[in-house]
Amino acid sequence: xxxxxxxxxxxxxxxxxxxxxxxxxxxxxxxxxxxxxxxxxxxxxxxxxxxxxxxxxxxxxxxxxxxxxxxxxxxxxxxxxxxxxxxxxxxxxxxxxxxxxxxxxxxxxxxxxxxxxxxxxxxxxxxxxxxx
Amino acid sequence: xxxxxxxxxxxxxxxxxxxxxxxxxxxxxxxxxxxxxxxxxxxxxxxxxxxxxxxxxxxxxxxxxxxxxxxxxxxxxxxxxxxxxxxxxxxxxxxxxxxxxxxxxxxxxxxxxxxxxxxxxxxxxxxxxxxx
Numbered sequence: 001x002x003x004x005x006x007x008x009x010x011x012x013x014x015x016x017x018x019x020x021x022x023x024x025x026x027x028x029x030x031x032x033x034x035x036x037x038x039x040x041x042x043x044x045x046x047x048x049x050x051x052x053x054x055x056x057x058x059x060x061x062x063x064x065x066x067x068x069x070x071x072x073x074x075x076x077x078x079x080x081x082x083x084x085x086x087x088x089x090x091x092x093x094x095x096x097x098x099x100x101x102x103x104x105x106x107x108x109x110x111x112x113x114x115x116x117x118x119x120x121x122x123x124x125x126x127x128x129x130x131x132x
Numbered sequence: 133x134x135x136x137x138x139x140x141x142x143x144x145x146x147x148x149x150x151x152x153x154x155x156x157x158x159x160x161x162x163x164x165x166x167x168x169x170x171x172x173x174x175x176x177x178x179x180x181x182x183x184x185x186x187x188x189x190x191x192x193x194x195x196x197x198x199x200x201x202x203x204x205x206x207x208x209x210x211x212x213x214x215x216x217x218x219x220x221x222x223x224x225x226x227x228x229x230x231x232x233x234x235x236x237x238x239x240x241x242x243x244x245x246x247x248x249x250x251x252x253x254x255x256x257x258x259x260x261x262x263x264x
Contacts, residue, residue, distance in 0.1 A: 029161035078237035105210035
């Protein structure tokens with residue numbers, strides 16, 4: 001398994017150690033978020049079939065949902081033509097966005113302004129505490 | 133209009149002058165590609181309602197489909213929670229990928245290898261010439 005994953009990684013193009021990962025709901029095809037993986041996050045995602053990413057702001061590996069419980073079960077993984085982006089189709093527990101929305105893309109450009117087009121599916125204070 | 137677009141740009145977070153743009157088919161919700169926009173590409177996309185991007189390899193603004201004819205009519209634009217990624221829903225003429233596939237994400241991870249799961253929708257030689 002380990003050597004297999006190394007072979008897969010050889011087909012990916014990491015830039016400054018990271019690759020872009022689009023996360024899409026496997027059932028509805030809604031785009032949920034755009035995040036980054038380093039090699040370790042990619043390996044853990046493959047091995048555990050759960051979404052792992054690299055947080056550039058916190059500079060560390062991050063299991064999606066480790067605090068909120070809003071984990072992502074990985075159903076399918078795709079690679080793009082240049083090998084510098086991946087697409088991960090997941091079963092998203094609850095919502096993907098730390099703001100409480102199902103998708104991070106909850107604001108749509110309408111009449112020259114970005115407007116919320118999604119209600120929250122959870123209250124961030126409930127899952128992250130009041131300091132978030 | 134011009135000042136409106138500047139206000140929108142103030143809500144976006146460009147990194148090294150670029151923002152990631154996920155392109156999704158407006159009708160089928162298939163993810164077609166991940167590309168980058170600089171401010172000028174974003175402005176032209178808004179103004180012309182056609183997909184414009186910035187090519188990092190060619191270091192220039194690029195209208196999707198300018199060579200191939202496989203243009204993208206922009207139907208909806210979304211911004212993510214952090215303002216550092218956008219989602220563009222388009223009507224894609226023919227295929228989005230320079231390899232001739234509808235989507236750049238035409239290879240799926242199956243049994244530890246990335247396998248083609250889409251046939252071509254056009255022949256790249258026909259639209260880019262033999263030197264591509």
